[in-house]
Amino acid sequence: MNETKPKKSRRRCIIAAAVVVLVACVVLALLACTEAPTEAPTARVVRWVIMDGTEEDGSLSVPIINVWNDYETRASLVCRVKHDERVQMVERSGDGVLIVCPDGTEGWVTYWFIRELK
Numbered sequence: 001m002n003e004t005k006p007k008k009s010r011r012r013c014i015i016a017a018a019v020v021v022l023v024a025c026v027v028l029a030l031l032a033c034t035e036a037p038t039e040a041p042t043a044r045v046v047r048w049v050i051m052d053g054t055e056e057d058g059s060l061s062v063p064i065i066n067v068w069n070d071y072e073t074r075a076s077l078v079c080r081v082k083h084d085e086r087v088q089m090v091e092r093s094g095d096g097v098l099i100v101c102p103d104g105t106e107g108w109v110t111y112w113f114i115r116e117l118k
Contacts, residue, residue: 046088046100052115053083067107071096078107089114 053062063083069076071093079101081087088100096108097117111117 044090046090048086049089049099049117050115051081051083051085051087051109051113052118053113062113065109065113067099067101067109069107071108071110078105079103081109089116092117 051065053060053065055061060083064080065083066074066080067078068074069078081099081101085102087102090098090100090106092098092111095111097111097114098106098108099114100106
């Protein structure tokens with residue numbers, strides 16, 4: 001009879017440990033499923049500007065202005081806009097200006113192609 005008590009006690013300990021592990025797994029699974037609160041999207045301030053390919057003397061030197069995916073590397077062309085075309089300016093970073101092309105894509109130009117920044 002002494003052998004049955006330790007077996008029952010041992011069985012109870014194993015069952016209790018299994019229940020604790022199961023509960024811990026469920027809690028961790030529930031925590032993993034909950035999403036962290038997301039920040040509200042910030043409203044972008046855009047303003048309409050005119051593309052300008054003229055020189056200081058007023059002569060037209062760039063009738064078609066290239067808009068780049070990356071201002072620093074000018075790696076890929078996003079679109080081209082015409083002199084006197086109206087576009088939306090999203091932000092300025094150094095000499096670069098992020099604009100929205102007429103087709104809705106965004107890209108970078110140099111600030112001196114923006115009439116309002118000359």
